[in-house]
Amino acid sequence: MRGPLSRADMARRAAQDIPEGAYVNLGIGLPTMISDYLPPDREIILHTENGMLGMGPVAVGDQIDPDLINAGKIPVTELPGAAYFHHADSFAMMRGGHLDICVLGAFQVSITGDLANWHTGGEGAIPAVGGAMDLAIGAKEVFVIMELFTRDGSCKLVPECTFPLTGIGCVGTVYTDYAVFTIASDGVTVVEAFGGLGVQDLEKSTGLSLRG
Amino acid sequence: MRGPLSRADMARRAAQDIPEGAYVNLGIGLPTMISDYLPPDREIILHTENGMLGMGPVAVGDQIDPDLINAGKIPVTELPGAAYFHHADSFAMMRGGHLDICVLGAFQVSITGDLANWHTGGEGAIPAVGGAMDLAIGAKEVFVIMELFTRDGSCKLVPECTFPLTGIGCVGTVYTDYAVFTIASDGVTVVEAFGGLGVQDLEKSTGLSLRG
């Protein structure tokens, strides 16, 4: 049950909302794809939590250096004006609220902005948190990018998360294949819906009360 | 009421107890004088809390650089192998127990190793603590170097400090103009007395019970 936007389209849409001059951390997976669609006329500085500001595109061929990787352990490149630092400094930067935006994937986002993205909590599942909790609470704005529904049709924007939480009340904007939502104290607003859908269509499919 | 050792002699005596390879912080005043007497055959690395390891001698003439000063704000020099770091890193180094020895001056040291060296507590006295408390609790060993008596004849090695404390139970060795004392859980021991004095002479003049 996929919506009107492809994953590439979703990444492209989220990329539009990253302004000139922003310091941004893109999480592993779909969020990383956003870097391919950042408007070329904007200077945006990417942070990777393993110790770098000014990260460039994925390394290819001779550029590959095992000492220069991103948080997903993919070889990347360095842009002019980059800086390296150790892990405590890198997470101080995140925790201290210095990043403008971080973009994360999610299992679930609640209508109050709670985020669940690190652990299914299932029997026998091996937990691995990495930097997810630090990212969730650290950036000035937290964007989530995810398909709105699971493969079995469950809505991932939920009244209350059932998966173990990553952070409480931290998500501000959710980019999905059906719509872009913002979450604030007065509820969830549909900023933009795709494929001709209206707020009522989305209310019906999500089972949520939404603002237009 | 000065003892057999001059201030230079006291500094020379304390310098003998600083071993090869030690990382050392020398406090402002008399402790700083110790650097003039460090045995030249020992490689000893000096720390200054304003952000440097590998501090060299006081700068003279063209060496003077206003950006390179010690904790007493005196221009100093840099030795090969030096490193600069910011204040939080510098005090993490101190607080974290990485310095082998720090040498401090004192108003009073108690027989249980309490140190008072930052504030007379007098009416109208302006307090200034600087790095004194961090140094007192941070180094593996804390040496104090001071005259044993004040100008008016009061002993500065005391049953209990009457001046405001800098740190509790932190001083291990006290270098004075009359004797060198070590402080441990079993009391104060005279390691070496100067000018032909005996333990009984020192007990009489200090009013303390001392071990030989």
Add this chain to the structure above:
Amino acid sequence: MISKIIGSVAEAIADVRDGSTVMIGGFGSAGQPVELIDALLEQGAKDLTVVNNNAGNGTTGLAALLQARRVRKIICSFPRQVDSQVFDGLYRAGELELELVPQGTLAERIRAGGAGIAGFFTPTGYGTMLADGKETRRIDGRDYVLESALSADFALIKAHRGDRLGNLVYRKTARNFGPLMVGAASVAIAQVASIVEVGELDPESVVTPGIYVQRVVEVSSHTPPSTQGQ
């Protein structure tokens, strides 16, 4: 294109308001952003809370700011110096509030302010009058004092070289509080001896990554003697 470069120290500090908390870098004169302080004096904001290691030397820089009665409170570790007469007089007259903090605790509180850490347990100061009234705790057999983060509206610091992204390097012991204060302030303003092109600073050697710096202003080293620190 990002450019954090500001044309003058006056512009750089124009929005400091009455009642602002301002961190000022430097240990003695090393790393003291003298020209930014002078601009702040000129600008006129008052009722300031200042965080600095010292409380002014002689009659220039921070001392001049104190003398002009712009500072309500100072948070520092070492106010009393041979040439701290301006501070001494105001403090004795009860015209300046002092929060005295051990130097390492001051540095760590500023770091905490920039690192999103609300408080920490430190052994420094335990059992002394500087821990009076503070929460203490015995952890693994040692006694600690709970200290809180410090943050600020503005940081004024001095660095050696900077670029338009705000990346900074420092010189020798003039580094001191600069890299900490820029993290703890909403608006961090760095005066640098020279602005360099992006890419000139070695990414392995950048001490302050640009993310922490909002404004960079080049200050020629040929300042008139009257505005130099001592």
Add this chain to the structure above:
Amino acid sequence: MISKIIGSVAEAIADVRDGSTVMIGGFGSAGQPVELIDALLEQGAKDLTVVNNNAGNGTTGLAALLQARRVRKIICSFPRQVDSQVFDGLYRAGELELELVPQGTLAERIRAGGAGIAGFFTPTGYGTMLADGKETRRIDGRDYVLESALSADFALIKAHRGDRLGNLVYRKTARNFGPLMVGAASVAIAQVASIVEVGELDPESVVTPGIYVQRVVEVSSHTPPSTQGQ
């Protein structure tokens, strides 16, 4: 003359004992001290507690140490990976204790261990199962979790260049946990790609001052493929 240089990785880790806590640098393979880990495997110490960001990849390095049943407990942030089959098996079989820590909290706890800070209040993890049972506190309207310092008997790390005093510089994102772990361990052992003369490292660019490092061992980059991390 001070010299912290040790002739071989085997000598460098010879005194690791059964039950030791060992911090191991690296984020994935970047900064992983593969040769020191291999030497530790050879040496035979068991019942180890290991602190690392991950829990081994493939079948070499840390994974081999786990496979050989030398590790009783692992403190890490990200054990589960596509190639963490060794950890996965042992964990599922209940043969390996796991303490899972958010990555930034792990880094900050190690820093605290080296900085004499016993504990700190962090917002990370508040309200999640990783804060279960931990003390929390509301400070200035935000909720925080109290986390404690981590320290170790040994740290095994990889750096780029080092000198006989133990001064180190790193390469790119291989810096990661190295500069923190050397501070938190009683004995810090650095393998470096090359040893340089004292004075060759720029004092402004030294990342780890020698005070934190007890042993430096040069490891040629021409290691057999079987001991290379991935």
